[in-house]
Amino acid sequence: MGTLTDIAWAPLLPVPLVALAGILIAGLLVFGMARGMPGVPWRAVAVAVTLLALLNPSLVREHREGLADLAVVLVDRSASMTLGDRPALTDSATRSLGERLARLDNLEVRVVEALPDAVDGPADSGTRLMGALTRALADVPGESVSAVIMITDGAVHDVPESLAGLRWSAPLHVLVSGRPSAFDRRLEIIEAPRYGVVDEPLPVVFKVFDQTAAGTPVRVTVTTPEGATIPLQVIVGERHEVRVALSHAGLSVVRLEVEENPGEITTVNNQAVLPINGVREDLKVLLVSGEAHTGERIWRNTLKSDPAVELVHFTILRPPEKQDSTPIRELALIAFPVRELFEGQIGNFDLIIFDRYRKRGVIPEIHLQNIADYVTDGGAMMVAAGPDFATALGLHATVLGELMPARPTGTVHVEPFRPGATTAGRRHPVTASLAGIGEDVPSWGRWFRHVEATAITGDVLLDGAGDAPLLVISRAGKGRVAQLLSDHLWLWSRGYDGGGPGTELLRRVVHWLMQEPDLEENALTATEKNGRITVVRRSMEDDDAEVVVTAPSGAVTTLDLEPLSPGRARGDFVAVETGLHHISDGTMVTWIGVGSHNPLEWRDPRPTSERLKPLVEESGGHLSWLSHDPLPTVRRVTAGHDMSGPGWIGLVDHNRHVVRGIDLLTLMPAWFVLLALIGGLAAAWRAEGR
Secondary structure, three states: OEEEEEEEEOOOOOHHHHHHHHHHHHHHHHHHHHOOOOOHHHHHHHHHHHHHHHHOEEEEEEEEEEOOEEEEEEEEOOHHHHOOOHHHHHHHHHHHHHHHHHOOOOEEEEEEEEOHHHHEOOOOOOEOHHHHHHHHOOOOOHHHEEEEEEEEOOOOOOOOOOOOOOOOOOOEEEEEOOOOOOOOEEEEEEEOOOEEEOOOOEEEEEEEEEOOOOOOEEEEEEEOOOOOEEEEEEEOOOEEEEEEOOOOOEEEEEEEEEOOOOOOOOOHHHEEEEEEEEEOOOEEEEEEEOOOOOOHHHHHHHHHOOOOEEEEEEEOOOOOOOOOOOOHHHOOOOOOOHHHHHHHOHHHOOEEEEEOOOOOOOOOHHHHHHHHHHHHOOOEEEEEOOHHHHOOOOHHHOHHHHHOOEEEEEEEEOOOEOOEEOHHHHHOOOOOOOOOOOOOOOOOOOEOOEEEEEEOOOEEEEEOHHHOEEEEEEEEOOEEEEEEOOOOOHHHHOOHHHOOOHHHHHHHHHHHHOOOHHHOOOEEEEEEEOOEEEEEEEOOOOOOOEEEEEOOOOOEEEEEOEEEEOOEEEEEEEOOOOEEEEEEOOOOEEEEEEOOOOOHHHHOOOOOOOOOHHHHHHHOOOEEEOOOOOOOEEEEEOOOOOOEEOOEEEEEOOOOEEEEEEEEEEOOOHHHHHHHHHHHHHHHHHHHHO
């Protein structure tokens, strides 16, 4: 609390009028003195007192309370500030600086921790430290800011050209955390497709940056979506192109990683992950019907309803062993092109479906072996069994039987039964979301024929008469096989007895055979939206769901997944760092990028003083490195003087105050004016009387 004394004037009449009266009276007094009239001095005293009283002077005493200035210590906590010794240097400087500032009078110190979610702006805008500063000062008047002290690595991405547009005017002091000799190597994707056609090579253009190894060869490893690695030797600083092919539709992830440069400050930006959505240009399906039957149309309609499917359908109407007297020229049939299909063109098909096919001498054993090789090399086969499958004429009695997950017992149930979901079926993505499967007994329509079989391998998703396997799927080498042990699926599509999800079931089985990622029974997936990462784990086993998340900076956290439905668990968390996150449950691994796949925060994480230096010089502030410069002392300075000097930084004293009270003392009280006026006039009368 302080005081200030001053004289205030409160004229009773307008000042010009008082001045005019004073001039006129002064002229008369001068005239009287020139004529030698007695009593003029006393009249002058009376007039002066009267004029002074009209001006009404007062003695004013203000009781003032000083207002504290504000010093902002802005601590950069972005992802790049976690590297090397930056956290230790930053914490030590923040603590020591706070102690020194606390000793200064009339100063409020505001320490602002600019956390990653506050400094890493949206859409990969990097570290926006100036934006964080603006938000920190939004509730204070600009004239109260005494100084801004930044503790940062200098990798700030929203530095303005000038401080002129800011609402505060104070020195900016920057303490750079890190070592100026730090170096880094990074890999950056220059061009890459977001979508690609399955099995077609896609170009990915990338470049390796390294200030210490420009023009030298380094090793880059490209990991394909299937896990295969492609080693490359590339030249630092030059553009390189690698071509990768997607093996299935849906999301695939390509990973590129450059070898570490010993001593570099981080390896976070040594790798990049590229998500590519694969699309199938044409899904070629070969449907071989052993004979014409009612359900044949369902297969045809379901497959042809998908515009991405190119269907090749053959129905064997006249097998070789059938002999009659019908002339060949009167037969509206074509020969089954066995050799063309199963020798030269078999690799062109994505899926082969045998619908009620039995051994009739149409497809020789050598071609069946070609089909078996096609499946184990990555192809797909589905068998829809009719009653012949239970006999020695069934495909199980051929080389293809070794690939089938279920073997017939020889019994065919010809009785009403209602298909039901097994425990595995309620978990497997192929059937888990079918309409009605969540009911204890699905209200699906009945079927009337079921080929009894024993499941040898694979997953039984649906069961039928006597709880025997009805739909079984399995893997065979690199390929996949599905068995439907009934030919009455068409009853669902016709709506008989309430019908059932026949079309959807076929579509899902076909897409699983095509290795659709969304239908994998064991999968770990992650998605990101507005900085929140959602992790979903699918499994056919009952076990604790827990994943380990590794952030771009290398920070490791554990995320517990909550059961969502049978076979599915989910968890989410807010990503505090931009860049590539590694997620693993110990067996399965997935990657998810937050922000850009080449985040601005990691493009050049080296500490630097160059970006903020122009602003520091403009404000007259101080810039130093915490790694080798001593922490500067602090002192209060007045506006217009130096804001910094060797080893010290200044904080402006704005001398702000608020008036808490005012004392007024009039200098011309009425009694004094009256006494002076009467006394002066009396003295003048007495002088004139002599």
